Amino acid sequence: MELPHSYLTYIMVVMSDESRSLGPAAAIAFSVLVYFVLRTTYNVFFHPLPNVPGPYTWSASRLPFIFSLLKGTIVHDFQQLHRKYGPIIRIAPDEVIFAGAEAWNDILQPREQFLKDPVWWAKQPGNPDSIINAINPEIHARMRKTLAPAFNLRALRAQEPILHQYVNLLVEKLIQLSSDAASNETTEFDIAPWFNYITFDIFGDLGFGESFHCLENSQYQSWIALLFNSVKAASFVAAARFYPLVEFLLLKIIPSSLKKMQRDHYQQIVDKVERRLNYELERPDIMSHVIATDYKRGFSRDEINATFMVLTTVGSETTATVLGGTLNYLVSYPDKLRLLSDEIRQRFSTFEDITLDALSSLAYLNAVINEGLRLCPPIPWVLPRKVSASGATVCGTWIPGGTPVSIQQYSLNRDPSYFSSATSFLPERWLSDENSNRDSPFYNDHRDAVQPFSVGPRSCLGEHLARAELRLVLAKLVWKFNFLAPKGKMLEWEQLRTFLLVEKKPIVVRMEPRQNL
Structure with missing residues (x-):
């Protein structure tokens, strides 16, 4: 799903008008801010996953997930989210987690195999495959x-x-x-x-x-x-x-x-x-x-x-x-x-x-x-x-x-x-x-x-x-x-x-x- 055309047009006009009145550095900073607002709005309201429950902060950006991962509290944070939002939660703009028994078969034994996510599983360039990180079935x-x-x-x-x-x-x-x-x-x-x-x-x-x-x-x-x-x-x-x-x-x-x-x-x-x-x-x-x-x-x-x-x-x-x-x-x-x-x-x-x-x-x-x-x-x-x-x-x-x-x-x-x-x-x-x-x-x-x-x-x-x-x-x-x-x-x-x-x-x-x- 894409952002409504009228909304996009409005944002671009505002960016253009505001940029003309700013210096180069300020214009770049302003553009970054607008992009961030635009992207966040898209993630929360117009992304293909808006109907999956979860906190807006996690749906808007990957950053809450990363902070939780680096603190080492991620499984406990997920548990708290599950208690609040249920067994299916959107924990990033494009990611969903499950705490339901059906997930074992639905994710790990579907008719068409779900491949391992390269973000987590891909080997470093030049390294050989192992039985753990081999994504190719x-x-x-x-x-x-x-x-x-x-x-x-x-x-x-x-x-x-x-x-x-x-x-x-x-x-x-x-x-x-x-x-x-x-x-x-x-x-x-x-x-x-x-x-x-x-x-x-x-x-x-x-x-x-x-x-x-x-x-x-x-x-x-x-x-x-x-x-x-x-x-x-x-x-x-x-x-x-x-x-x-x-x-x-x-x-x-x-x-x-x-x-x-x-x-x-x-x-x-x-x-x-x-x-x-x-x-x-x-x-x-x-x-x-x-x-x-x-x-x-x-x-x-x-x-x-x-x-x-x-x-x-x-x-x-x-x-x-x-x-x-x-x-x-x-x-x-x-x-x-x-x-x-x-x-x-x-x-x-x-x-x-x-x-x-x-x-x-x-x-x-x-x-x-x-x-x-x-x-x-x-x-x-x-x-x-x-x-x-x-x-x-x-x-x-x-x-x-x-x-x-x-x-x-x-x-x-x-x-x-x-x-x-x-x-x-x-x-x-x-x-x-x-x-x-x-x-x-x-x-x-x-x-x-x-x-x-x-x-x-x-x-x-x-x-x-x-x-x-x-x-x-x-x-x-x-x-x-x-x-x-x-x-x-x-x-x-x-x-x-x-x-x-x-x-x-x-x-x-x-x-x-x-x-x-």
């Missing part, structure tokens, strides 16, 4: 077909000894930590980094055939430390992409030292890939499936490097987020932690009896994990796709072609119209007895609205591996330790900021090894 499908066998249940059974190796090392390290702390008369620990240590070490072994040695050294490897320090910077890069000139200038002023750091960061992954590709020993790891596939049908060498670099992050940091969030809620709800402890300790008489097959049948453990995934989604918002050129209906609303649309998991998972006591940690909502009992407060919960691993052709390949890590780590820790809430030091998960990934803050717990085992 054919390229993505080729890569996914190669990697999928590395993440199925058959592969997981072969990888189970590797998982036990690192979970057992985690337990050993925490026992030693507890022993050292006891001599200093303290039993309170920040357990958050330990979850990152183990998830990165596991992926290092499964991806490259070698650990990052975080658990062994009780500290972050330099590559991982740099990764965490660059998360906020990624938000600034994404924000700059909305303004090509700003992005151009930003890339030009990046210090050479930072560029070298980025190259060194990438080179460490290249070196790890090189060493793994030269292994003569067969291993049941992820890379073995890439090696077994011809490059023309699978990955080029550059694509292997790019893919395993991003998988190291998404395959590790996200699982650590859920582990930390779930344990944080458990110590905040001691009655739920007691139920989980009773289930695990009654089921396994010895530490060595704990296996993935046995854990998969523990109803309360799996309910705890599902509730942790609901309240602590590792990806709080599914980054935008672009509606296909012909347009489409999403959650009952017609959206023009080319419009960026996204799913707000954080808002959806905490929506009281979908879940009873939506902000409370209540694993019982996932138990089958509660689901079928009409008298249960959870009978009408929309459990299918929770999709932490996404759906469709780009759903998370690593769901089986992630759930296995969550079960094994939580079960072995709860079997071996008694956990309690610290005095006045509980982390409020809702206060964590999001910079594409969830911000890391200390998760302090009181932890004591069980006696007389």
Whole structure:
């Protein structure tokens, strides 16, 4: 839709008349002001999305969105907007977000695929595609077909000894930590980094055939430390992409030292890939499936490097987020932690009896994990796709072609119209007895609205591996330790900021090894 001709004519006449009476600098400033007013008026009242609810300030300009993104409050700001305006909101002149269960299928499994929005997903010029940022569906499908066998249940059974190796090392390290702390008369620990240590070490072994040695050294490897320090910077890069000139200038002023750091960061992954590709020993790891596939049908060498670099992050940091969030809620709800402890300790008489097959049948453990995934989604918002050129209906609303649309998991998972006591940690909502009992407060919960691993052709390949890590780590820790809430030091998960990934803050717990085992 265009502005009415009479309105345009009037504005142009006013601009022309006013400009004649001003000096050059003032004329330019006046013209910019008029353009801003004109553009804002168009965005709010004449844009193809005027009927989508949302605040005028966000509809008029991209700036409120960018400020929210850079502050790290974007998922919380979206949640407040959803509470005020409903499940469908216009949060920029040309962008719409959704917090409705139908959005999973409408956006991620439509008849004509919505492609990833290049603003968020496009690779830097000259860089290879990875399975994460490959916008072309054919390229993505080729890569996914190669990697999928590395993440199925058959592969997981072969990888189970590797998982036990690192979970057992985690337990050993925490026992030693507890022993050292006891001599200093303290039993309170920040357990958050330990979850990152183990998830990165596991992926290092499964991806490259070698650990990052975080658990062994009780500290972050330099590559991982740099990764965490660059998360906020990624938000600034994404924000700059909305303004090509700003992005151009930003890339030009990046210090050479930072560029070298980025190259060194990438080179460490290249070196790890090189060493793994030269292994003569067969291993049941992820890379073995890439090696077994011809490059023309699978990955080029550059694509292997790019893919395993991003998988190291998404395959590790996200699982650590859920582990930390779930344990944080458990110590905040001691009655739920007691139920989980009773289930695990009654089921396994010895530490060595704990296996993935046995854990998969523990109803309360799996309910705890599902509730942790609901309240602590590792990806709080599914980054935008672009509606296909012909347009489409999403959650009952017609959206023009080319419009960026996204799913707000954080808002959806905490929506009281979908879940009873939506902000409370209540694993019982996932138990089958509660689901079928009409008298249960959870009978009408929309459990299918929770999709932490996404759906469709780009759903998370690593769901089986992630759930296995969550079960094994939580079960072995709860079997071996008694956990309690610290005095006045509980982390409020809702206060964590999001910079594409969830911000890391200390998760302090009181932890004591069980006696007389």
